[in-house]
Amino acid sequence: MKIGAVSIIGEGELADKLKELLGKTNLKVLVADLKGEYTKQVTEADLVLEAAPEDLAVKMKIFKSCDAKCGKEAILATTTSNPWVTQLARATKRPDKVIGLNFTRNPFEEKYLVQVVKGLQTSDETVQSVMELLKTAGITAVKLEETPGFILDRVIASIVNEAAVMYSSKLATKEDIDNMMKVCVNWPMGPFEFADTLGVDRVVEILESMSRQLGPKYQPCFLLQRMVDAGWLGKKTGRGFHVYS
Amino acid sequence: MEIKRIAVLGAGVMGHGIAQVCAQAGYEVNLRDVKDEFVQSGISKIRKFLGGSVEKQRMTKDEADAVAGRINGMTDLKEAVKDVDLVIEAIVEDINIKKDMYKELDQICRPDTIFASNTSAQSITEMAMVTKRPDKFLGMHWFNPAQLMRGIEVVVHEKTSKETRDTIVDLCKKLGKEPGVCQDSPGFVVNRLLQIWYNEGLNMYDEGIAEPKDIDTALKVAYNFRMGPFELRDLVGLDIGIASTTTHYRELMREQFRPPRCLIMKVKAGDLGRKTGRGFYEYKSGN
Numbered sequence: 119m120k121i122g123a124v125s126i127i128g129e130g131e132l133a134d135k136l137k138e139l140l141g142k143t144n145l146k147v148l149v150a151d152l153k154g155e156y157t158k159q160v161t162e163a164d165l166v167l168e169a170a171p172e173d174l175a176v177k178m179k180i181f182k183s184c185d186a187k188c189g190k191e192a193i194l195a196t197t198t199s200n201p202w203v204t205q206l207a208r209a210t211k212r213p214d215k216v217i218g219l220n221f222t223r224n225p226f227e228e229k230y231l232v233q234v235v236k237g238l239q240t241s242d243e244t245v246q247s248v249m250e251l252l253k254t255a256g257i258t259a260v261k262l263e264e265t266p267g268f269i270l271d272r273v274i275a276s277i278v279n280e281a282a283v284m285y286s287s288k289l290a291t292k293e294d295i296d297n298m299m300k301v302c303v304n305w306p307m308g309p310f311e312f313a314d315t316l317g318v319d320r321v322v323e324i325l326e327s328m329s330r331q332l333g334p335k336y337q338p339c340f341l342l343q344r345m346v347d348a349g350w351l352g353k354k355t356g357r358g359f360h361v362y363s
Numbered sequence: 364m365e366i367k368r369i370a371v372l373g374a375g376v377m378g379h380g381i382a383q384v385c386a387q388a389g390y391e392v393n394l395r396d397v398k399d400e401f402v403q404s405g406i407s408k409i410r411k412f413l414g415g416s417v418e419k420q421r422m423t424k425d426e427a428d429a430v431a432g433r434i435n436g437m438t439d440l441k442e443a444v445k446d447v448d449l450v451i452e453a454i455v456e457d458i459n460i461k462k463d464m465y466k467e468l469d470q471i472c473r474p475d476t477i478f479a480s481n482t483s484a485q486s487i488t489e490m491a492m493v494t495k496r497p498d499k500f501l502g503m504h505w506f507n508p509a510q511l512m513r514g515i516e517v518v519v520h521e522k523t524s525k526e527t528r529d530t531i532v533d534l535c536k537k538l539g540k541e542p543g544v545c546q547d548s549p550g551f552v553v554n555r556l557l558q559i560w561y562n563e564g565l566n567m568y569d570e571g572i573a574e575p576k577d578i579d580t581a582l583k584v585a586y587n588f589r590m591g592p593f594e595l596r597d598l599v600g601l602d603i604g605i606a607s608t609t610t611h612y613r614e615l616m617r618e619q620f621r622p623p624r625c626l627i628m629k630v631k632a633g634d635l636g637r638k639t640g641r642g643f644y645e646y647k648s649g650n
Contacts, residue, residue: 222585231585258584260577262567269573269581276563280556280619290545290552298543301514302506302553306587309556335618 119191119243121164121251122146127156127180128169132197136169136221139230143255152176160187165251167219169197177202178209185210193244195219199271201264201327203237213239217248222270225315226306232259233268266327274312275324275336281309282339292359310359314352318345318359364475364530370395370447372464374405374436377481378453380509383409385451386433388538393435395443402436409434412510444472449534451503453481461485462493469494477527479503483554484610487547488520497522501531504551515540520547549614550607558611558620561604564592565623575643593643596626597636605630 123146126136133149140147148163150156152170160166166184170176177196184194193215196206207213218235232252236245245261252259262269285292296308313321322343328336345351345358352358367390371382374396382394382405396402413427422430437443444450450468454461461480468478478500480490491500502518515535519528528544535542545552564578573581579591596604605626612620629635629642636642 224585224587226587229584231581233581258580260573260581262573262577263571265567265570265572269567269578270585272567273560273563273582274586276619277556277559280559284548284552284555288546289548290543294543294545295552295556297541298514298516298545298553299556301541302512302516302543303514303557304589312586333618 119164119193119247121193121247123148123163124165124167124251125150125156125160125163126167126169127160127184128152128197132169132221135223136167136197139221139257140255145251145255152180155183157187160184160192161189163188163192165193165195165248167195167197172198172200174200174202174205177206181206181209181216185212191215193217193247195248197221199268201235201266201268201331203235203264204239207237207239213237214241215244216240217244218264219248219252220268230257231270232257233270234259234261235264235268236261237264266331267324271316271320271324272328274316275321275328277309278313278316278321279325279336279339279342282313282341285310286339286341313342314358314360314362317352317354318342319351322346364448364477364526366390366448366477366530366534368447368449369393370444370450371453372396372440372443372450373453373455373481374402375453376507377505377509378451379405379408380507381451381453381481381505382434383412383430383510384538384540386430389433391433391435393437393443393447395437395440397438399436399438402438406431406434406436440467441471444468444476446473447476449477449479449531451479451481453505456482456484458485458489461490465490465493469496475499477501477530479531481505483551484607486549487518488522491520491522498524499527501527502547502551503531503535504553506553513539513541514553515542516551516553517542517544518547518551519544550611554607555611555615558608561592561596562608562619562621562623565596565625568593569624597642597644597646599636600638601626601630601635601642 124140126133126149129151137149148159150159168180195217199220203218207216217240220233222231281295292310296310299305299308322338325336325338350357353362356362369385369390370393371378372395374394382392385392416422417424417427480502483504487502491497501523504516506512517531532542567573575593579593582588582591605622608622634641637646640646
């Protein structure tokens with residue numbers, strides 16, 4: 119199906135950014151905030167893009183409501199970074215048309231990557247339609263099966279965890295560990311800089327989810343948990359592994 | 364102690380680059396390998412690199428000649444290490460061959476000569492303990508190509524003296540490099556963390572979550588990694604990759620380092636990456 123009209127449900131930075139990104143195309147883009155019933159905005163949509171806060175109950179409600187209001191061919195997409203696509207599909211009568219579109223902003227330049235997340239029941243046709251839409255919008259997209267952390271958070275959380283183990287066991291200073299990864303193998307950031315950028319609390323959350331669903335090897339290092347206890351969450355609190363003024 | 368004369372043992376991929384960096388910083392370097400053809404091959408690579416630098420106007424012809432003039436190629440071990448302040452060993456990655464070399468060096472070198480191993484896989488402690496100078500022994504782990512990569516892991520063990528460590532940290536800076544000090548441990552810091560990055564990417568492919576192309580693209584586009592884990596595996600070689608992962612798994616004894624199934628199967632099938640034309644990706648000849 120060719121997507122011609124998109125409705126974004128949400129408010130704040132993410133909703134604004136999505137509107138800007140998709141607004142560059144010939145698509146008809148409507149935005150509905152979370153207060154109203156957004157009936158008017160979604161009835162004509164070929165794609166509803168939910169960008170509500172990371173709360174499964176809130177998202178479930180939106181999916182249920184959209185399922186009742188949208189045309190029966192419309193695709194319902196969530197921007198969540200959690201593996202909730204298959205659960206959200208259950209709130210609808212169109213599980214094959216429910217999909218994840220998770221946007222990650224490149225921390226170095228104004229560029230986005232979309233992780234297109236297939237739930238257990240998502241159809242290939244739905245995947246195809248959103249891939250075409252993202253291509254039209256000039257946004258790079260990758261496909262994956264639903265998994266905790268998706269591709270990016272899973273890799274980054276794993277390297278942060280191992281680096282935290284190395285730092286805890288005093289193999290090297292955190293400054294040296296960060297710098298070595300950059301100057302020895304050209305990493306864009308060191309592991310602790312990644313942690314502070316993502317948020318140490320978010321890293322722990324991803325690791326806990328991975329550890330529950332994929333096995334104990336992903337269990338967060340105790341240092342990371344203590345940092346969350348101390349409120350050292352990274353750039354957003356002014357202190358994580360490094361101090362930010 | 365101030366380093367003035369350096370011997371680099373092994374004129375291969377790492378050794379010749381290390382010798383060049385030292386000579387460029389003004390040090391007199393003895394570059395030694397077991398056969399004259401290896402020494403000459405190393406020296407011709409250095410001349411080629413220097414020639415390229417002259418072409419790109421990064422240095423003058425005179426400067427390039429002076430650098431080459433500070434590198435003395437030789438095959439005689441005794442002559443190579445006589446009166447040097449530092450030996451940088453970059454010979455074959457075999458613990459027994461390295462230990463034999465260090466036993467001999469310990470006999471023929473001045474008692475105050477520092478020994479630095481460029482190993483990426485062997486235990487610094489184990490090698491240090493075959494000498495009578497473990498306090499003057501450490502790892503100096505360079506990255507390929509040595510002329511261009513800025514970082515050096517300075518690997519200390521329980522008996523490395525503070526003076527030895529400081530001397531080598533200081534030398535790295537004089538060579539225009541950025542040293543990072545770490546304790547002797549399997550994979551040191553950089554390769555150990557790199558294994559996790561590789562493995563987590565490859566594990567997702569094993570689990571049927573995403574294709575190599577999607578995993579590589581995600582990391583490059585979202586975070587500016589220059590290559591993804593599959594591309595880098597193909598570039599370095601899957602045989603080298605599996606050896607490294609297996610060593611980490613064996614020595615660290617943790618699940619995180621278990622070699623992924625896709626890597627094992629590719630190696631068994633003889634698809635070792637770019638060098639065989641196929642690894643995780645296909646390469647047309649000439650790529």
